[in-house]
Amino acid sequence: MKDVYLLSGFLGSGKTSLLAHLIAQFKAEGLKPAVIMNELGKLAFDSRVVDNDVPLKEMLEGCICCTGSEKMEAQLQTLLEGETFDVLLIETTGAAHPVEAMDAVFSPLFASKLNMKGIVTVADCKRWLERDKMTPQTRMLFLEQIKHAHLIVANKTDLLSDSEVASVTMQIQSLNNAAPIIQTSNSKIPLALITKLEATFHEKGINKTAIGKQLFLSSRLHTFSDAVDQDSFEDWVRSLPDTVYRIKGYVPLKGHKNPYLFQYAYGMVQWLPEFMKMEPQIVLIGDQIDRIEIIGESSYD
Template sequence: MIDVYLLSGFLGSGKTSLLQHLIKQWKAEGKLPAVIMNEFGKLPFDSGAVDGDVPLKELLQGCICCTGSEKTEAQIQSLLLEHNPDVILIETTGAAHPVEALDAVMSPLYADRLQFKGIVSVADSKLWLEKEKLSPQVRMLFLEQLRHAHLILLNKSDLLDENELSTVTSGIQMINDHAMVIQTVHGKLPLSFLKQMIPNVNNSDVTKTRIGNELHLSAKLIKFESTVKMENFENWVRNLPSTVYRMKGHVLIEGQKYPMLFQYAYGMVQWLPEYIKMEPQIVLIGENLKEIEWLRGMAHA
């Protein structure tokens, strides 16, 4: 299993500085980190910050969370085949929504090889104090990046006095009481904090992407051992809690030669035929997924 961390945060918050410090620490431990860097423009502006001996894949001209999802899958598969790293760090653009980004990263094609450890969001301390000056759309994105994080860095904390730091810390904890909030300068974070993101334990029926029990946004891989009636599967989907935001993967439907591509987003279901044999498994993304599973007996209920 290869550990995967998603680095989130608003434009200019210090994600690349964090990335550099983490790479240096993993290399010091003799580990091979690999990086996927998402940038908006045609030129890899931040990619030069990554050492030449670190495997790097770039996603240019688009967000990892929308048009770039297929490219993201291809880049991750390429990293796995060419380098087999010990850890993968994915730095998103400052405009990426964390749920959408996680959806792009956790493909059923390789989910059983990856151990997703969590979302690390970098917050600009000064920007928090001035967030009311942002447009409503930008402010909402800024808050969403913090709301879904598993670990929050209160970066540029040296620019605030004690009262301001207290205000920012309490404000962030009010919108996300699950995440640990750590004050940082120049994105310097000891690797030990990431190692505290303890994986879940597998059970015999469901393979889970391993996020600690204290973390709310998570992903879960469910595998199918036999064919499924489409009607039964869709009934199961309709009865899932509203905290399931995304599902995607392949389901072996009764009467079909190959597993069908299935996608779900906020109540909307889509089926597409496949013409090659794909692994019958789906990835769920959302909150409180621990108790959700597909029961074998439901296939022919």
């Protein structure tokens, strides 16, 4: 199983610098990293920091978190089948919501192949001080990237006074007190800080994935043993709390030969027919996912 780290952060925060430092440190430890880079434009300027001996897949003119989800799955499949590597680093575009980017990684197709270790968000401390100048939508994204991080890299502290650094660090930590925070310049952090974000798998009737033992954002993989009624399934989805951000996978429906592709986000559901018999599994992503009872389950302890 390959460990996966998702690098998040607003535009210009220092994600690519962090990526370059992590690649060098993994290689120094004798581990071979692979990289997926997502850029909104047509040209892959940032990919120049990736050495030629590092397997690299690029996603241009699209965001992992929206129309690029299927492209991401294709890139992951290509990497897993065609390249040899030990760890995967995914750098999202600065316009990506971390939960949505995480959703693209957590396809049931890769449940037994990829081990999501966590979201590392680079927060631009200088921009934090000027966040009130952003549009409301942009500021919300900036805050969401920090809120959902498993590790926060408070970057560009060299541009601030000591008192500003202390104030920014305290304010960012209050927004997400579950994630460790480290002050940096040029996004330089010790490798051990991210490798400690250990994910564990438990198998008792269902599979649960806890991303970082002390962290709040988690995923859960459920395998269906029987087909379900579509209306009953949708009723169950509508009953879920707001802390469930995403559901994605293949649901076996009564009266249909193959499981249907199902996606849920922001209260909206989507069903698509599947012409191959896919594994009947769904992944739930959100907060306190372990407390959710899956339809048809009497117990999942």
